[in-house]
Amino acid sequence: MMATDFLPTVQPWLGPECGEAVRAQVDSGFLGPGNAARRFGERLAALAGVSHAVPTISGTIALTVAAKALGLNPGDEILVPAYGVVSTINAFSSAGLSPRLVDIEFATGCMDVAELRQRVTPKTKAVCFVDFSGHTGDPLVEAAALCRERGLPLIEDAACALGQHFAGQQAGSFGTVGCLSFSVAKVMTTGQGGALLTADRGLADRAAAWIDHGDLDWRATNTHRHIGTNLRFNDVLAALGLTQLDTIDARLERKRTAFAALQEELDGHLFTVPGGEAPLHNIVFCDQPEAMVRELRARNIGAVQQYRCLANQPVYAHLGDHAFAAARRWERTSVYLPFGLGLTADDARRIGRAVRETGLPLHRPRPSN
Ligand SMILES: Cc1ncc(COP(=O)(O)O)c(C=O)c1O
Incomplete structure (x- = not known):
């Protein structure tokens, strides 16, 4: 590409x-x-x-x-x-x-x-x-x-x-x-x-x-x-x-390869999952997610903000009987970078470089178990 x-x-x-x-x-x-x-x-x-x-x-x-x-x-x-x-x-x-x-x-x-x-x-x-x-x-x-x-x-x-x-x-x-x-x-x-x-x-x-x-x-x-x-x-x-x-192992390996390339490019700032696996999504956290998405889109990278604390969805507003602090923090700070098995290691590195070029600081996610 x-x-x-x-x-x-x-x-x-x-x-x-x-x-x-x-x-x-x-x-x-x-x-x-x-x-x-x-x-x-x-x-x-x-x-x-x-x-x-x-x-x-x-x-x-x-x-x-x-x-x-x-x-x-x-x-x-x-x-x-x-x-x-x-x-x-x-x-x-x-x-x-x-x-x-x-x-x-x-x-x-x-x-x-x-x-x-x-x-x-x-x-x-x-x-x-x-x-x-x-x-x-x-x-x-x-x-x-x-x-x-x-x-x-x-x-x-x-x-x-x-x-x-x-x-x-x-x-x-x-x-x-x-x-x-x-x-x-x-x-x-x-x-x-x-x-x-x-x-x-x-x-x-x-x-x-x-x-x-x-x-x-x-x-x-x-x-x-x-x-x-x-x-x-x-x-x-x-x-x-x-x-x-028939090729599920190779499919999972492709995901791990692109994830590892992006993780390296971003110096460990991606969301991780346990067991030496790659998560399905490539997720970073920052204080200005809208700006991050805008800057990445200007570089032809289809990043998005997606999902919310469900109590912030109008249809589920009646379920807001609690602070849900972590859910709201995910909503406020997460950015979903392109993901999927079609992503090559080169694509992943290009995404990582683009994220760094934005100059917007990332939060380091706490390591998961
Ligand atoms: C965590 C989770 N649950 C459920 C679903 C629903 O699956 P589907 O889109 O096949 O209905 C999805 C898929 O988007 C999902 O990511």
């Missing part, structure tokens, strides 16, 4: 084998939910080290279906992190649940487990922990332990964490149920898509039945005993996903 070309915020990376796999699937005549979708689920389960995976149409829907399969009902309280993408909280509020916010830890971007301990009430029916930008680590382990202690189901939103691991355990396998997303910004993408991961056979069956008109065996029996709907994944997208799963 020429030094002056625009570097977009999100850069997916799809080799020619992806198009070939889609072509072959189309030519096979099997387009709907079939063998490829089933194989895709099996491969995801194997990758995450769980016994069951249920592919579905998006990561948001995976979270909604997870809540449904856990038996959560409209009005039930679920605790979610106070900062991040709106998809997580929307997944639950769109199903009529009552989310409450828990502040994050500034260093990790993840739910603050000490705060979580205080926010759990007798009304709390579940917790959703987000592996922020692929951050697993101690906060996730501690949140899982707390949920076990309190008898609460834990939904691990591992949308940004496919292929990440901590202490030998794969992201998406720490909770009662984990959820993945395959939207364009992720390590592997099917355009849109998602999956539930679980070791609980009953939960997997309830999820699979709900997204296929309520019963697992209705095609064989021509009998419907339960209400359901249709949120199934399809074979064309599964073919695209399977091809990327």
